Amino acid sequence: MTNSVNRRARASQKRQRLTAAAARVLHEQGVERTTLADIAREADVPVGNVYYYFKTKDELVQAALAEHSAHLDELTGRLDELTDPRDRLKGLVSAWVDQRETAARHGCPTGTLAVELDKRTDGTLDAEAGAVIRRLLDWTATQFRTLGLPTPDDHALTLVSAYQGMSLLTNALRDPTVMTREGERLLRWLDSLKPAEG
Amino acid sequence: MTNSVNRRARASQKRQRLTAAAARVLHEQGVERTTLADIAREADVPVGNVYYYFKTKDELVQAALAEHSAHLDELTGRLDELTDPRDRLKGLVSAWVDQRETAARHGCPTGTLAVELDKRTDGTLDAEAGAVIRRLLDWTATQFRTLGLPTPDDHALTLVSAYQGMSLLTNALRDPTVMTREGERLLRWLDSLKPAEG
DNA sequence: GTCTATATACAGATAGAC
DNA sequence: GTCTATCTGTATATAGAC
Numbered sequence: 001m002t003n004s005v006n007r008r009a010r011a012s013q014k015r016q017r018l019t020a021a022a023a024r025v026l027h028e029q030g031v032e033r034t035t036l037a038d039i040a041r042e043a044d045v046p047v048g049n050v051y052y053y054f055k056t057k058d059e060l061v062q063a064a065l066a067e068h069s070a071h072l073d074e075l076t077g078r079l080d081e082l083t084d085p086r087d088r089l090k091g092l093v094s095a096w097v098d099q100r101e102t103a104a105r106h107g108c109p110t111g112t113l114a115v116e117l118d119k120r121t122d123g124t125l126d127a128e129a130g131a132v133i134r135r136l137l138d139w140t141a142t143q144f145r146t147l148g149l150p151t152p153d154d155h156a157l158t159l160v161s162a163y164q165g166m167s168l169l170t171n172a173l174r175d176p177t178v179m180t181r182e183g184e185r186l187l188r189w190l191d192s193l194k195p196a197e198g
Numbered sequence: 199m200t201n202s203v204n205r206r207a208r209a210s211q212k213r214q215r216l217t218a219a220a221a222r223v224l225h226e227q228g229v230e231r232t233t234l235a236d237i238a239r240e241a242d243v244p245v246g247n248v249y250y251y252f253k254t255k256d257e258l259v260q261a262a263l264a265e266h267s268a269h270l271d272e273l274t275g276r277l278d279e280l281t282d283p284r285d286r287l288k289g290l291v292s293a294w295v296d297q298r299e300t301a302a303r304h305g306c307p308t309g310t311l312a313v314e315l316d317k318r319t320d321g322t323l324d325a326e327a328g329a330v331i332r333r334l335l336d337w338t339a340t341q342f343r344t345l346g347l348p349t350p351d352d353h354a355l356t357l358v359s360a361y362q363g364m365s366l367l368t369n370a371l372r373d374p375t376v377m378t379r380e381g382e383r384l385l386r387w388l389d390s391l392k393p394a395e396g
Numbered sequence: 397g398t399c400t401a402t403a404t405a406c407a408g409a410t411a412g413a414c
Numbered sequence: 415g416t417c418t419a420t421c422t423g424t425a426t427a428t429a430g431a432c
Contacts, residue, residue, distance in 0.1 A: 029317055030230070030317030032228070032230030032231060033230060033318070035406085035407065035408085036407080036408070046418080047418095048410090048418065049415085049417060051409070052416075052417095055409095056409085057407095106316070106317075111370075112317070114370040115305060115310050115313045115314070115366060115369070116313070116314065118310075118369050119226070119231055119304075120231070121227065129370060130370040130371050130372070133367065133370050134371065154379060154383070157376060157380060158380065158383060160363075161380055162359060163363065165359035165361065165362040168309055168359075168366065169355070169358065169359050169362060171316050172309075172312040172316060172327060172328040172331050173331065173332065174325075174328070178355060178359075181352060182355060182356065182359055234425080234426070244398075246399055246401085247397085247398055247399060249427070249428080250399095253427095255427090
């Protein structure tokens with residue numbers, strides 16, 4: 001009984017290590033350039049053993065996406081504790097800017113994954129990254145709506161789009177200050193927004 | 199003599215066909231998922247023959263990037279014939295929106311290429327896509343400067359960043375209307391900009 | 397210059413011992 | 415559950431006939 005529990009605990013621990021390693025390595029190297037051996041090494045799990053936890057490489061990609069999605073939930077969950085929706089949005093922008101060094105080296109985890117998965121001709125996984133982005137859009141639109149703005153969806157699109165754009169440029173130019181400059185502009189923009197009268 | 203010229207013409211024609219095919223296929227499928235056989239088939243050139251024109255796959259990627267860069271030059275060249283820099287910028291945005299269906303399926307050619315090449319750990323080619331984006335930034339900044347705006351570089355960053363962001367979201371959500379909505383906002387923004395007094 | 401056949405290398409995945 | 419050894423497929427690149 002105790003042994004069985006320990007084995008199970010160790011097993012899911014390994015699964016968790018593999019998931020975390022996948023999220024990290026796939027972000028850094030991309031899906032196509034990452035081998036199962038890379039992930040296994042990073043998770044300190046023998047290569048052959050990977051298949052006990054994930055039947056295919058795609059399942060590891062999916063697990064990595066779920067991990068990024070969970071990180072997003074954590075962030076928005078923390079921001080939800082702020083009372084003013086404008087502060088929540090500004091907190092989101094600040095969190096992005098804080099990640100500028102990572103963005104300069106590897107871009108946005110979800111965004112770069114979405115770009116890569118969209119290159120697939122088969123329909124495998126290519127919608128999954130889009131779903132994570134859509135959840136970010138939804139959360140953002142809710143904040144704009146709570147603020148009393150007339151077109152919350154358009155504002156959300158503008159903000160998330162700006163984030164993906166500045167991440168891509170920060171990465172392509174390898175220049176974290178891109179993130180700082182655009183981040184400051186976004187903060188000013190958020191401050192300037194006035195809810196409709198009435 | 200005539201034969202030699204014909205051979206040379208055919209040869210460079212094949213090279214040109216390979217370059218064009220590379221630009222197209224690499225945009226659609228991405229670098230890592232594209233095989234030399236894919237490009238050769240699209241160019242109607244036998245696989246083994248590719249190596250006569252390009253020593254490595256990376257050289258084909260480089261040629262594809264140069265092709266995209268040339269397309270950008272064509273576009274900015276046409277826009278340069280407009281007298282008002284504001285009209286040039288609005289023309290740029292309109293050109294982007296016109297490509298929305300392509301963007302929905304494959305994203306921005308240069309942007310998605312940049313994302314993929316930035317995943318490389320070796321320093322091969324990963325700066326080349328960034329250079330193309332930088333040239334777009336420079337051209338755009340020149341227009342803002344000619345307009346008499348105080349911080350042309352920041353405005354350029356905002357515009358190009360917005361383009362890359364809306365391309366990525368259009369692609370990830372497979373929704374061309376993202377491009378239309380953001381494009382209209384950018385046009386309104388450009389119209390609203392007033393040069394500093396004096 | 398053109399093309400076929402093939403060398404080489406390495407990835408994803410599986411079989412099966414422990 | 416864990417791990418090694420290996421099968422199988424496929425991609426880049428080359429050798430060399432034509």
